[in-house]
Amino acid sequence: MDSNLKKFMSSHFDFDQINIWELFCDMDLGILMTDENGVMIFYNDIQATIDKLDPANVIGRKITDVYKYNNDSSTCMRVLEHGRPIINYALSYRSRNANVGNTIHSVFPLRKNGKVVATICFVKDYNILERTIPSFLTPNNNNTFAEGTRFTFASIIGSAPAFVDAVKSAKMAANSPSPVMLYGETGTGKELFAQAIHNFYYEKTKPYIDVNCAAIPENLIEGILFGTTKGAYTGAVDRAGLFEKANGGTLFLDEINSMPLSLQGKLLRVLQEEKVRRVGSLSNIDLDIKVISSVNTDPRELVGSGNFRMDLFYRLAVIYIAIPPLRERLVDVEELGRHFLQKCNCRMGRNIKNIAPEVIDFFWNYSWPGNIRELEHVIENAVNMTEKEETILKLEHCYFANLLGISNSESSPHAPCPRPRNRGAGHDPLFDRHYAEQAPAPPPPWPPSPWKTSLAKGVTAPCDSPPASTGAHVAPSTGDLAHKKRLLEESTILQALENSAGNIAMAARHLGLSRQLLSYKINKLNLRPKLYEIKLNQS
Helix, strand or coil: CCHHHHHHHHHHCCHHHCCHHHHHHHCCCEEEEEECCCEEEEECHHHHHHHCCCHHHCCCCEHHHHECCCCCCCHHHHHHHHCCCEEEEEEEEEECCCCEEEEEEEEEEEEECCEEEEEEEEEEEHHHHHHHCCHHHCCHHHCCCCCCCCCCHHHCCCCCHHHHHHHHHHHHHHCCCCCEEEECCCCCCHHHHHHHHHHHHCCCCCCEEEEEHHHCCHHHHHHHHHEECCCCCCCCCCEECHHHHCCCCEEEEECHHHCCHHHHHHHHHHHHHCEECCECCCCCEECCCEEEEEECCCHHHHHHCCCCCHHHHHHHCCEEEECCCHHHCHHHHHHHHHHHHHHHHHHHCCCCCEECHHHHHHHHCCCCCCHHHHHHHHHHHHHHCCCCCCCEECHHHCHHHHHCCCCHHHCECCECCCCCCCCCCCCCHHHHHHHHCCCCCCCCCCCCCCCEEECCCCEEECCCCCCCCCCCCCCCCCCCHHHHHHHHHHHHHHHHHHHCCCCHHHHHHHHCCCHHHHHHHHHHHCCCCHHHHHHHHHC
């Protein structure tokens, strides 16, 4: 900077009074600093979010130990060596916890008496940029989305192993012309996957057509898919079908398990011949098309029940991708929740900066029968329940927590809610027993059977599961495993309450549960913690 400019600026502002560290912590960029030896001396929360690392485990360690770098691949080490800044350097890297980052780095040397004594690195994350920059700010000529789509693989959020495998399979499928079948429960993001596959493979000029097979009347679906010829039937006109409109691009057949059997045979022929014939026409139209289909029911059950042709399944499921439900990827629930919160802030003009820990804890202990769609609904509903000046999303804003009789007033400031000890692998034993009586056995390699869902309880259960206990002293029938499990859960909770003199927070800590979940179980089993307080006072 020119010395005269420095002098002018210094005369108008006291730069020594600026808290630069507070500024670095508040910026929406990842920021890290190293000393002259490459040891990390600053690491802000945004960078910790990008890397999924704890700052306490980073500060004081050499940058080549934190990331899988050597001195040549580390931008900070190169700047320390050469003394020249590196600006807008695209870098894909892997941290020591195997998290992959796709970022843009700008690294600058910090000098004292002409010697480089430190580096500062500003990091922009591709995924954060894509999710935060509104699409209307992007010029049309640079739009990477095909018409009718709004998602790419960068839009997909999740780090759970099963989900990462599904994304990896989808990217491989995108590079192949073979048909793809997506299996997932309602609300798991099948349409997002379909659009991402299309945008990964095709140019934006190629068509993307989607159709919900369950939403079209049976007597109209053939004409809509294959097209019609004037005179084919009363009122028929010359009209291209969706196969023709998608020619050269992608056709997404959503909920294809709803397609009538009579039409499945005709669809099979179109896929085999790669030709389509309009209803009432005698000529064929050649097709060059990628077909993506989705089902929300176990394909084995569909084929076994005779509701879906086996030969059509083989044609459509050349590449089969199972998208796990949210209850099987709870490691992602916090990141997804913050994404939807940011989305609501932008759309509603709010400034809610964070989600309270007890809300995240409750999210972890909820089974999400509506999957990601339900999570988005819950976040948007909660944002609407906040006052304009509020900046924290609390449990009291979540309507479904109120359905379970859970509120912030039950939380003790001295007993923070513990989350499951091994969050990626499952829950504590008592929590597992709770779901063992309501959820089916672990799914086979293919997807699980249909579920019966209760919105008020937020749990899933097989259709033949026994009714829940209505009291604390239900006599089980001999050999009834579900009742025995319920009694075991009840006796375990009663013992914990007795040991803690009715203190729910203390009992929850002993059991390794959150206070909210234990309160829910107590209400469900009709237990009375107050009895133990009285018993202690009398003794």
